[in-house]
Amino acid sequence: MTAMSTRAKIAVVTASAVLLGAVAAGYAATAAEPTRTPPPAAGDRAVTLTPGPRLLAITDRYVSAVAATDPSGPRAVSGLECLRVYAAAGTGVCLRPENAWSYQVVVLDSALRPTRTLSVPGLPNRARVSASGQMVSWTTFVGGDSYTASGFSTRTGILDTVTGATVTSLEEFAVTRDGRRHRSPDVNYWGVTFTADDNRFYATMSTQGRRYLVRGDLAARTVETVRENVECPSLSPDGTRLAFKEAVDATPAKGWRLSVLDLATMRVTATAETTSVDDQAAWLDDATLAYTLRADDGRPDVWSVPADGSGAPKLLIPGAESPSPLT
Template sequence: MTSQSTRETAATTAPPAPGGPSTRTKLGVLAAVTAVLAAVAVGYGLAADGKGRSAGRADGAVPLELTTDGARLLVVGDRYLNTVAAAEPDGPRQVGTLECVRSYAAGGTGVCAHPDTQWSYRMVVLDRELKETKSIPIPGLPSRARVSASGRMVNWTTFVGGDSYSGGGFSTRTGVYDTRTGQVLSTLEEFAVTRDGRPYQSPDVNYWGVTFTADDNRFYATLSTAGKRYLVEGDLAARTVRTVKENVECPSLSPDGTRLAFKEAVDADPAKGWRLSVLDLATMAVTATAETRSVDDQAAWLDDRTLAYTVRDGAGNPEVWSVPADGSGQGQLLVVGAESPAALR
């Protein structure tokens, strides 16, 4: 996630696999991380000073709720939680006081990747009234955040080395929090992997983009290893994952549980961009959406027919767009100056 994401930090300590990145490559990645972190620090400093915010942002803040009637959308606008009317997304916004770089909500539970300083972040879990119920320090720079449909399972992904999913020198950490039991799983990397029907182990395994099924135990995610990206189906209780299909990244399960929205690399080199597509889980058929721009995001389902996602305009500002999931129609701009959309069902 580069074009839409905030990036992630802290270098991996695992030794490179044979044939892995050279010292020169790793130094280049380190330099890129340093540059990204410096940019984030500057951006955070501006926000903390009140510069770069919309005029009256703090004074105009009002209490928000994670309503579940589908009437509003949750977004991050100008680094703060906002809600907009689903029927009038370009209309007036309710603006909260919680600063986030990523957010999501479902089933009356919210999650916010909150910056404590320019160098440290935590995942803040929120109840229906946006009151904090749990705070989890996280390593690196936040990239993805999701809540299961029931509101029970919260998950996140951070970059802890490198700054982009399109490069070969990145490393991620994907964690899960169970709001019912209070259990925090800091990484999926200890799960047993079955690749193409056989047990598989490698020090270069990375995960991102988790989406839970209705039972809050099975999940889908992206697994990266040996230069390939796989859709995996996981079992949280059993601590296992198995590969399902190649070239499926950042899956997002539809409300009816039959399809996965995902980003599909248009070439073997992900740096060339991704096409927002939909996978039918019964037939494994893939349908490309009408959105032809590169979408580097974990799309959200507004309903069983419509996807919402973030792209950047020509000046690099985030915008929330929507497009039909069946390949028809065309993309439509929903919310300017915003990202991390979630339908408050």
């Protein structure tokens, strides 16, 4: 099967309420699979988070690394099992199974050794580390919230790896929507991305059937809306743009277009990737995005595309997901 024919068969997830339940069910099925054994030649010493010209990813549920100059070539695969992984400045975060039905956020040092572990409710979905390596964030799907039509919602937390200060849920923060204080029991957050000061961040907030880009302040414990229909933001290394998934016609049932928001002008540029992207893209550099697409059989591949709308999508790491540049 060619790369393009695989791309053409990628499924589009529908309706936001259905999305939460369907995706959560998929994560549950994946997480319930028996623990897999990494390749015999693999070893933790082969994969480090030390900054360098390599890309981190997950291969068959194990943390792996490839050369940035040859991402489709040989890869090192560790013995560390994660459902999501991300790293920056020698610090990593791994969302991994604790047992069959519970999960952990694990902070990693450059040698993949755990330095802090938190048990979290729900099914792993997003993970990020700030550029300095100090701040870590995660999002999980959670069941049982009666105010959602599907019975699923999200929980997003933040950990300061230096002080140990932990926000277990951004739902504790005060919200300003369109210039006015907003209170609603249905507020949900996902997809945090940090600014360079390790205090401010961007994320997605949903409430009353609408999805917003919000700008947050950790010290003040506040968020404010910036723009509608911006999901899973990812801040560029130069801090000027946000990659995000934009629901087609503001309707998640129609899928998402991977796009880029210029923070100075609020101008949106759609990338050349026209397949629906349900992921929080990673910036490989100031010009290039990486993201995961899944074929209809569930197989993930990491693709890349220019951030300025030019060019064409390129298969980057076959059979992998959760990409992260080791900056």
